[in-house]
Amino acid sequence: MTHTSLVWFRRDLRLFDHAALHVALTAARSTSQAVLCVFIFDSTLLASLPRVDRRVAFIWESVRELKQALNQVGADLMVRHGDPCALIPALCDELDVATVYANRDTEPAAVERDGRIARSLSALGKDLRLFKDQVIFERDEILTQSGQMYQVFTPYRRAWLNQVNDTVLSSFAVAPHLDQLEKCAPSAMPDLRQIGFDPVDVDYLKPGMSGGETLFEDFCERMQRYHETRDFPAVKGVSYLSVHLRFGTVSIRELARTAIRIGGEGAQTWLSELIWREFYQQLLWHRPDLVTHTFKEKYDAIAFPNNRDHFSAWCAGQTGFPIVDAAQRQLNQTGFMHNRLRMITASFLVKDLLIDWRWGERYFAEKLNDFDLASNNGGWQWAASTGCDAQPYFRIFNPTTQSIRFDPEGQFIRRYCPELAHLDNRQIHAPPLSVENYPAPIVDHATQRVAALRLFKTAE
Numbered sequence: 001m002t003h004t005s006l007v008w009f010r011r012d013l014r015l016f017d018h019a020a021l022h023v024a025l026t027a028a029r030s031t032s033q034a035v036l037c038v039f040i041f042d043s044t045l046l047a048s049l050p051r052v053d054r055r056v057a058f059i060w061e062s063v064r065e066l067k068q069a070l071n072q073v074g075a076d077l078m079v080r081h082g083d084p085c086a087l088i089p090a091l092c093d094e095l096d097v098a099t100v101y102a103n104r105d106t107e108p109a110a111v112e113r114d115g116r117i118a119r120s121l122s123a124l125g126k127d128l129r130l131f132k133d134q135v136i137f138e139r140d141e142i143l144t145q146s147g148q149m150y151q152v153f154t155p156y157r158r159a160w161l162n163q164v165n166d167t168v169l170s171s172f173a174v175a176p177h178l179d180q181l182e183k184c185a186p187s188a189m190p191d192l193r194q195i196g197f198d199p200v201d202v203d204y205l206k207p208g209m210s211g212g213e214t215l216f217e218d219f220c221e222r223m224q225r226y227h228e229t230r231d232f233p234a235v236k237g238v239s240y241l242s243v244h245l246r247f248g249t250v251s252i253r254e255l256a257r258t259a260i261r262i263g264g265e266g267a268q269t270w271l272s273e274l275i276w277r278e279f280y281q282q283l284l285w286h287r288p289d290l291v292t293h294t295f296k297e298k299y300d301a302i303a304f305p306n307n308r309d310h311f312s313a314w315c316a317g318q319t320g321f322p323i324v325d326a327a328q329r330q331l332n333q334t335g336f337m338h339n340r341l342r343m344i345t346a347s348f349l350v351k352d353l354l355i356d357w358r359w360g361e362r363y364f365a366e367k368l369n370d371f372d373l374a375s376n377n378g379g380w381q382w383a384a385s386t387g388c389d390a391q392p393y394f395r396i397f398n399p400t401t402q403s404i405r406f407d408p409e410g411q412f413i414r415r416y417c418p419e420l421a422h423l424d425n426r427q428i429h430a431p432p433l434s435v436e437n438y439p440a441p442i443v444d445h446a447t448q449r450v451a452a453l454r455l456f457k458t459a460e
């Protein structure tokens with residue numbers, strides 16, 4: 001066999017239902033040629049990260065599992081560390097690869113990188129072929145009747161549900177074609193230290209395909225109750241699959257198919273969340289300027305006071321608002337934050353502390369295991385009222401009433417703010433000033449609410 005194709009794994013760390021791998025393997029079958037696999041720890045992305053990063057550890061564990069799965073069928077995953085813009089063309093040259101297969105990533109920086117690589121390969125007489133894999137509908141596949149992008153979620157969701165069918169949900173089979181993979185002995189894989197990181201425990205995130213499967217099986221038992229449980233951070237109501245969706249250790253098609261099959265209010269609500277993810281991805285694809293600008297341009301002009309001490313207190317979970325502090329501490333300690341808490345703490349940063357949403361967006365981007373540019377930007381612009389289909393600026397969350405409603409017994413607060421654990425269910429949401437080792441509120445919500453309304457009015 002001659003080496004003619006290379007599958008480049010990126011945000012798709014699994015060996016089942018994989019678009020690029022499926023196409024590469026089936027194409028190779030008709031030409032009796034072999035397929036090689038590679039993963040690259042991208043040094044240009046990793047360089048800016050701290051030495052301890054849960055996401056890199058999650059990826060490393062998931063890559064290791066993928067490599068082992070390939071080794072079990074007599075094939076291998078080459079694992080490299082460097083700049084893909086240089087490594088991919090060099091590998092193709094070295095291994096006599098004519099075509100590189102990969103799944104599409106529509107983030108602006110990834111589009112730019114893939115464009116560069118495609119041009120380098122083309123100069124060598126080789127091809128980069130990209131496939132839709134991480135969403136059911138991408139780019140401009142769902143448009144309004146006048147051919148415009150959707151700016152409001154509900155009609156987008158309706159159109160998504162009208163367009164979805166068995167064809168777009170069907171799996172890209174891999175198992176029947178695995179004999180097309182090049183047979184080779186397992187190669188060495190750089191350990192975390194060799195790529196510049198210290199090991200960190202990510203077992204609780206259940207990395208890899210096996211972890212994604214375990215979490216999804218567990219969630220399937222609970223999916224029918226999702227609509228009732230999803231808003232309560234102390235309850236195990238959500239799927240915890242976001243980091244797996246981010247790195248492709250689960251298949252979006254399998255998730256959506258299962259939700260449709262289970263049906264009922266819980267499954268439908270959960271499917272809507274998967275559709276939110278696609279809504280934000282298409283939005284960023286249409287409007288790459290959102291990375292730095294507000295969706296509603298007039299709000300770009302808002303002059304946020306940006307008090308640095310308040311920002312530090314918010315980051316550290318020391319604002320004196322227990323639900324906000326517990327949420328921020330959960331983020332700092334685990335890299336996860338429940339969706340309801342993301343909405344509360346984002347709203348608090350912008351509307352109570354009057355800090356530019358981009359500061360919060362950047363902090364989440366550093367800390368979240370599931371950080372995804374489109375969902376994070378969309379979530380922040382929603383909370384800041386600057387985005388498409390955002391909550392109106394005059395609707396401002398009250399952190400204390402949110403706390404009473406969504407953590408009524410303070411169970412979540414007690415877990416992350418142990419200094420408040422002794423308070424009763426009423427006091428825990430707004431502790432008396434005498435509590436030791438816990439700060440007094442750094443702002444007054446009622447006063448800040450008026451200030452936020454005034455600030456946003458300047459842009460109207």
Ligand SMILES: Cc1cc2nc3c(=O)[nH]c(=O)nc-3n(C[C@H](O)[C@H](O)[C@H](O)COP(=O)(O)OP(=O)(O)OC[C@H]3O[C@@H](n4cnc5c(N)ncnc54)[C@H](O)[C@@H]3O)c2cc1C
Nearest residue numbers: 238239240241242273274277339342371372375376379380
């Ligand atoms: C300010 C803010 C920032 C956010 N940043 C991110 C981010 O960087 N990465 C990220 O994946 N999600 C982000 N979200 C969306 C949401 O909070 C998380 O997807 C969710 O909490 C992950 O937990 P889960 O997997 O248990 O979700 P579930 O409730 O089980 O939902 C299933 C999946 O649907 C998707 N989803 C759910 N809610 C949303 C949503 N509002 N927008 C887009 N997709 C959604 C996720 O992929 C999620 O895994 C953000 C939300 C806000 C308000």
